[in-house]
Amino acid sequence: MQKTKSAIKGGNAGRNRGHNRRVVLDYVRRNEPTGRAEIARSCGLSIQAVSNITDALAADGFLQMVGKATGKRGKPVVQYRFNPDQSFAVGLEMRPDALVCAVLNLKGALIVADRIAISNATPARAIPLACELVEKTIEKAGRARSQLLGVGVVMPGPFGESALSGIGEANLPGWQDIDIKQSFEAALSCTVVVENDATAAAISERVAGVATKIDNLCFIYFGTGLGLGVIAGGHAQSGAFGNFGEIGHVITQVDGTACSCGNHGCLETYASRMAAKTYLKARGHSAIDTEALSRLMVAQDPDLQAWISRAAKHLSLAIGMLENIFDPEAVVLGGAMPDSIIEALIAQLSLPKGSVANRKERSIARVIKGASGRNTAAIGGASIIIHQATTPALSLFN
Amino acid sequence: MQKTKSAIKGGNAGRNRGHNRRVVLDYVRRNEPTGRAEIARSCGLSIQAVSNITDALAADGFLQMVGKATGKRGKPVVQYRFNPDQSFAVGLEMRPDALVCAVLNLKGALIVADRIAISNATPARAIPLACELVEKTIEKAGRARSQLLGVGVVMPGPFGESALSGIGEANLPGWQDIDIKQSFEAALSCTVVVENDATAAAISERVAGVATKIDNLCFIYFGTGLGLGVIAGGHAQSGAFGNFGEIGHVITQVDGTACSCGNHGCLETYASRMAAKTYLKARGHSAIDTEALSRLMVAQDPDLQAWISRAAKHLSLAIGMLENIFDPEAVVLGGAMPDSIIEALIAQLSLPKGSVANRKERSIARVIKGASGRNTAAIGGASIIIHQATTPALSLFN
DNA sequence: ATATTTAATTCAAGTTACTTGAGTAAATAA
DNA sequence: TTATTTACTCAAGTAACTTGAATTAAATAT
Numbered sequence: 001m002q003k004t005k006s007a008i009k010g011g012n013a014g015r016n017r018g019h020n021r022r023v024v025l026d027y028v029r030r031n032e033p034t035g036r037a038e039i040a041r042s043c044g045l046s047i048q049a050v051s052n053i054t055d056a057l058a059a060d061g062f063l064q065m066v067g068k069a070t071g072k073r074g075k076p077v078v079q080y081r082f083n084p085d086q087s088f089a090v091g092l093e094m095r096p097d098a099l100v101c102a103v104l105n106l107k108g109a110l111i112v113a114d115r116i117a118i119s120n121a122t123p124a125r126a127i128p129l130a131c132e133l134v135e136k137t138i139e140k141a142g143r144a145r146s147q148l149l150g151v152g153v154v155m156p157g158p159f160g161e162s163a164l165s166g167i168g169e170a171n172l173p174g175w176q177d178i179d180i181k182q183s184f185e186a187a188l189s190c191t192v193v194v195e196n197d198a199t200a201a202a203i204s205e206r207v208a209g210v211a212t213k214i215d216n217l218c219f220i221y222f223g224t225g226l227g228l229g230v231i232a233g234g235h236a237q238s239g240a241f242g243n244f245g246e247i248g249h250v251i252t253q254v255d256g257t258a259c260s261c262g263n264h265g266c267l268e269t270y271a272s273r274m275a276a277k278t279y280l281k282a283r284g285h286s287a288i289d290t291e292a293l294s295r296l297m298v299a300q301d302p303d304l305q306a307w308i309s310r311a312a313k314h315l316s317l318a319i320g321m322l323e324n325i326f327d328p329e330a331v332v333l334g335g336a337m338p339d340s341i342i343e344a345l346i347a348q349l350s351l352p353k354g355s356v357a358n359r360k361e362r363s364i365a366r367v368i369k370g371a372s373g374r375n376t377a378a379i380g381g382a383s384i385i386i387h388q389a390t391t392p393a394l395s396l397f398n
Numbered sequence: 399m400q401k402t403k404s405a406i407k408g409g410n411a412g413r414n415r416g417h418n419r420r421v422v423l424d425y426v427r428r429n430e431p432t433g434r435a436e437i438a439r440s441c442g443l444s445i446q447a448v449s450n451i452t453d454a455l456a457a458d459g460f461l462q463m464v465g466k467a468t469g470k471r472g473k474p475v476v477q478y479r480f481n482p483d484q485s486f487a488v489g490l491e492m493r494p495d496a497l498v499c500a501v502l503n504l505k506g507a508l509i510v511a512d513r514i515a516i517s518n519a520t521p522a523r524a525i526p527l528a529c530e531l532v533e534k535t536i537e538k539a540g541r542a543r544s545q546l547l548g549v550g551v552v553m554p555g556p557f558g559e560s561a562l563s564g565i566g567e568a569n570l571p572g573w574q575d576i577d578i579k580q581s582f583e584a585a586l587s588c589t590v591v592v593e594n595d596a597t598a599a600a601i602s603e604r605v606a607g608v609a610t611k612i613d614n615l616c617f618i619y620f621g622t623g624l625g626l627g628v629i630a631g632g633h634a635q636s637g638a639f640g641n642f643g644e645i646g647h648v649i650t651q652v653d654g655t656a657c658s659c660g661n662h663g664c665l666e667t668y669a670s671r672m673a674a675k676t677y678l679k680a681r682g683h684s685a686i687d688t689e690a691l692s693r694l695m696v697a698q699d700p701d702l703q704a705w706i707s708r709a710a711k712h713l714s715l716a717i718g719m720l721e722n723i724f725d726p727e728a729v730v731l732g733g734a735m736p737d738s739i740i741e742a743l744i745a746q747l748s749l750p751k752g753s754v755a756n757r758k759e760r761s762i763a764r765v766i767k768g769a770s771g772r773n774t775a776a777i778g779g780a781s782i783i784i785h786q787a788t789t790p791a792l793s794l795f796n
Numbered sequence: 797a798t799a800t801t802t803a804a805t806t807c808a809a810g811t812t813a814c815t816t817g818a819g820t821a822a823a824t825a826a
Numbered sequence: 827t828t829a830t831t832t833a834c835t836c837a838a839g840t841a842a843c844t845t846g847a848a849t850t851a852a853a854t855a856t
Contacts, residue, residue, distance in 0.1 A: 008424070008441075008790045009421065009443075010417065010418040010421045010441045010442055010443040010447070010843090011409060011414040011418060011842095011843090012414070012443070012842075012844075013411075013414075013811075013812040013813050013841095013842075013843060014812070014813085014843090016408075016409040016410070016814080017813060019408065019409050020408040020409060020814090023406055023408045024408070026406070035834095036833075036834075037833055037834075043406075043407055043408045044408055045408040045410070045814080046814070046815050046816080047833080047834070047835095048814080048816085048834090048836090049408070049410070049813075049814055049815075051834070051835075052813080052814085070822090070824095071823090072823080072824080072831090072832080073823065073824045073825075073830075073831050073832065074822075074823060074824075074831045074832025074833060075820095075821055075822045075823060075832050075833040076832090076833075077833065077834095078833080078834080216637065216638035228723060232635055237724075238725075239614065239630075239724060239725025239726070240613065240614035240725050240726055241725055242725070243725040244723070244724060244725045246723065247722065247723060249722050249750075250718075250719045250722055250723065251719070254651065254715070261750075262750075262751055263718075263750050263751075317649055317652070320647075320648075320649065320661075321649070324644040324645065324647050325626060325642070325643060325644065325645060325723070326635075327636075327637025327639055327640070327641040327642045327643075327644070328638055352647075352659075352661050353660055353661075392406045410813080410814050410815075411812095411814060411815085411842050412814090412815095412841070412842085414841090414842070414843085415841075415842065415843095418842085418843090433804070434805075435803075435804055435805075443843080443844095444844050444845080445804080445805070445806090446805090446806080446843080446844070446845085447842075447844075449805070450843085468852065468853085469852090469853090470803080470853080471801075471803065471854070472803025472853075473802080473803055473804040473849095473850060473851045473852060474803090474804075474851065474852060475803090475804065475805095476804080476805080
């Protein structure tokens, strides 16, 4: 009988210290400016403890004192705020045709993004190039390498054995057999996290996007295929084998369009960049890239309009399903797709009325546009690093 | 600007103590019999700390020393095991037509289950009756009321404003406006947790069912409708508004059968007890309850066979979708449905091959049968209490 | 048989980070 | 001016964990 690995570890004074620092840091980041008494009340700690912690965080540069707040009765509050420039995070998107790198400050603001074209993106070729790009982009951002918090590497899923399964045609070749995280950690000697694009995008919305105050969201990501990133209770979902969110292969039409995965009627064959490309090519358009899509959108091309209308139908089904399953505060659409098309898709959705999401007193729309564009995934990668550094979790005890 | 309530609190020695006790208790429960050195290694604590903690847990009756294990080199391990009878948990299912109560020991074993019929289940009528049933069932189980760990109340979701939304026809009337948890806590003066049936069922599989070693699972629950309970990373998902898992209203056939929710082609109209009832009634069968379904199954009734075959098609779609979205270790089917029918449904599934779940090296089947029968939900309710008491989580710091 | 090795466990002292309680400071309200 | 309120500091106290040396008991080697 195999013993269960206890995923959850015990705590001690030291681990507690780390946890509490994150709790305080996270609270200040989300409620700045704020004072120590308020932090203590909110975080369930004594004022003295918070005082010690803020002193330490300020000494380390994570927090900044920003003067006193008067107006209320009592001794004025010495206010602290989060220092977004204490360090920085790097995001790196690995694509078959390009490597994209983004440097973000701790508030999630983009400092610099850069990219290089690449072909034949095997690990042996791509990893050194990627690392070089990372170093150059850090330099371009004018940041000290020593302040690097970590690198978030974003690759299209699914990971692992998925190559065997039919899904994952859009994957990079030769990456199934290596430990990506370890390879990058060895090359960059810093914290590295590997995630899929959709999850990265979802996290970036929570770090600095439309969902900073939202703890439960679904992000539908337009990559080559279609991905789903979910944040539940403030934490990103990743599945048992890291392949959470393969929404592209959810079937929205029985016996529909043939999909590369072997099934028919997958959502991805209707609503994805690839689907748009295929649809437009079949109607005589050529060289469909993101820019071309933008242009067709401006020109109100009837073929693109027809595609959007069809895609919106399938997306509506999928979104209704997500709402009923995840009960999120909002569904976000974004990714490597022109803003104008995402907006058009949202405008044409016909969401089911019979849904737990169809509440009268909604403070946010059911579907909102998230970050999109060519750098979304790389920004998402950096956001994961920020999220991990500032979000207290049980993982601290691991 | 509203301040974020810090959901996550800081830790101190006392909270750490509680956390560590749970970590140790959980480890022993899942790996018994085991010794202190092993616990220390697995939980990241020092042997001395574990020794103190096990002493305390043994003194409180949560752990029992069960002798020494020889055979290996070195001083023999003093083994401990979880004491399943230190206290007990109660589950209570509130249904429109009946109240079901189950008493479980801490290992999740059923001690006694009981039920009473009820009509017009308004809160004012049902809550006193339910509390009476709880007390009587505890007595019948021969347990001391003082050992009661808590009561898990199971009701069909969705909760909250859902009555407005069209979904939830099967709901109990008059329960939308009261705080169910508080009402029961006041009446029973003990810990009360309220959950939906599907989540309760999922947790019960993890506490004592087919998923004790599984951290990621999806449970499709046959209630009146169809529910989904998900455990991800060992923790039950509940959604932003407690309405996670309304899988019954996922559309598996565009323009399909009309559903009470106003949409067409909802999974629930094909695969649920209600669907079976409707299908069989339309074909001349009458008085279809669970027992009748069992009898028809034994008799190999062709109408029921046809229904199963159709339901399996729709379930296959839904399960494929769940696999792609959640990437679970397994999907479990169970609930208030005869075992024989669940088995037949599983046998007739045709799962998509293009799925992240279609791995070669699976140790468990993609779809397995979980607990089913008339008491499943009540047992699930009690399981939630057990799960909460023995599963360490960040919530300890709340 | 005896010695050695291995591993679990205990004992006592030491450490850490938090809490407590008394006291101070600075603002508004009366 | 005085009282009240609220934030914060200082110093001492405490709980729970870690560390390191010593002890115990079984399996294995000599």
